[in-house]
Amino acid sequence: MAPIFTESKKIDTYARTGVLHTRAGDVLTPTFMPDGTRGAVKGLTPQQVINTGVEVVLANTYHLHLNPGEQIIKKLGGLHKFANRRGPMLTDSGGFQVFSLDSHAKVTEEGVRFKDPINGDIRMITPEKSMQIQLDLGADMIVAFDHLIGLKDAKPEDVKDAFDRTHRWLERCIVEFKRLTNSMKDRPLLFGVVQGGLDIQLRKKSLGIIQASDVDGIAIGGLSVGETREEMAIVLEALAPLYDPERPRFLLGVGTPEDLRIAVENGIDMLDCVLPTRNARHSSVWGTNDVRITLTNEKYKEDKDPIEVGCDCYTSANGFSRAFLRHQFKSGDPLAGTLASIHNLRYMMRICEGYRLFTAPATIS
């Protein structure tokens, strides 16, 4: 089999740049992947997404399973055709949404039972079902179904329980994944998920188990779910020396500029988060040095400057002023969210591209 990840160069102790090889094309890393929750990045055309430098779009299995349903998307030719996306797509396992959106979600060894928020139907996602849904959706990278728990006030026995179940479920995911992809010429990549809460020993053990499994990539789950940035950093630092170099490392659901840097400098290759686009739709954007700018603020009423002088995003480079964006947000024009999202995504990609600049050509590394 062709390599999944080609490391181009180590930047310092753990940070690295490289190329992730997927059936939908190569991806330069590190890379930030926006959440196209319901199949597409909210308010942006596929072309606008590409123009920010984004190379992978993530779609949420949970939301698409509920609506319009993976069978309809499959009939319509799969996620790429459905959302008119050229280039790699990734789906998450559905686990995060099940746990975070239904406080009554019930975990058994079989899977997770939850209530459909639209019609109240009782539904169930199992490891096998998650694989089936994701393969029906047709993403190029998919994630094993894991047992996620909130880290704030989590009891050690609950963390351990989720930890063990995640590994048992991973085995079931791998079996089902192989069964379903056996006859595929060009199969998607499967990521196993490292769990273990803030317990460093559990985390290291989990990583060992995942790396010993037949998965293509390593996902770090269960972070950015209530813990502090320092707590997250300690986990990432503990794992950084332990990754094998051949597989991509994906930090799930993490997405401020600060977190992105911490992650990359601890060996992470790819991250996804809804935050840059969700914040943008609520008028919050990043300026130079990660300064948070709330565009609806009165003080921008006559501000002629773009969001960030020197940014090469469509919004800033074309000179849309803070005053105009403020006016658009105040008027409820969705164009404001689009323009702000474009900037925030470009901001994240510029950080990623900044790391890539340190790359020497692969041949001389």
Next chain:
Amino acid sequence: MAPIFTESKKIDTYARTGVLHTRAGDVLTPTFMPDGTRGAVKGLTPQQVINTGVEVVLANTYHLHLNPGEQIIKKLGGLHKFANRRGPMLTDSGGFQVFSLDSHAKVTEEGVRFKDPINGDIRMITPEKSMQIQLDLGADMIVAFDHLIGLKDAKPEDVKDAFDRTHRWLERCIVEFKRLTNSMKDRPLLFGVVQGGLDIQLRKKSLGIIQASDVDGIAIGGLSVGETREEMAIVLEALAPLYDPERPRFLLGVGTPEDLRIAVENGIDMLDCVLPTRNARHSSVWGTNDVRITLTNEKYKEDKDPIEVGCDCYTSANGFSRAFLRHQFKSGDPLAGTLASIHNLRYMMRICEGYRLFTAPATIS
């Protein structure tokens, strides 16, 4: 002075194609002008607007006067710079919104007194004030302040009263316009407004008065305000033989495909309406033969077709399916409104461009 309008060719008895010359560039007619109510077409970047073939964007004086205010827009460099619009812009007089949005708006000979819907302040727009606001906004074409009344159940004496006042106000508009543009090197174009309700004799008389005035263009106001399509057509047919050829004719606030054809075939060069984009944001688009398609309809759940097979708009040409658009509308993703608006605008422009195809080169006409 350079000509304002160059007629290229008569298509049949009254329909014509031509070139409207503005300080921001030439406009091929007939042309449809979307309403950028608050300075920009909702949900569309300026580039997306241009890509539909739209050549003029209209902005609403009333809305921009209230928010952010013409002084702020002037400080920010005018409407074009504010909204990042390259190409001609037109502002309306503010009259239509004053009358339609404040049922207690009070007309005196001086002007119209109304309540600011945001803070309840009493405000007044006079003919002079309308000129001042529009010139501060910096549009390339502006409209005289007229007295508009609803046509349904309008008493003849009210129609006559509004008719007379419109002409008295026009004189005041012209005086103020000249005073303010006197020293301008490249002044905007002023449109006078024909009123008279459904009374054909009043309409003809009004057109005579407007054409005898020192205005650059003829606007037909007070239609599409409650009358039937047939009633509107009768007025347009009555005026069609009476226009002088050197001036552009602008039908205010009219905007279905059917109305566009009736207007153009009765000598109208330009029309504006919020309808194509507003309908689109509410999931209603036009298909072949003006068929109204409501994209949220259950029957499009698995429909792989684009909105209109063969349409060259971004949305249809790129194959965004009705099923995808339905899903996006159901999910509340503003991208749906953007993609639908792009189609509806292109649909209107294709009708306009269809008429232009009948044009022979100006030199041999």
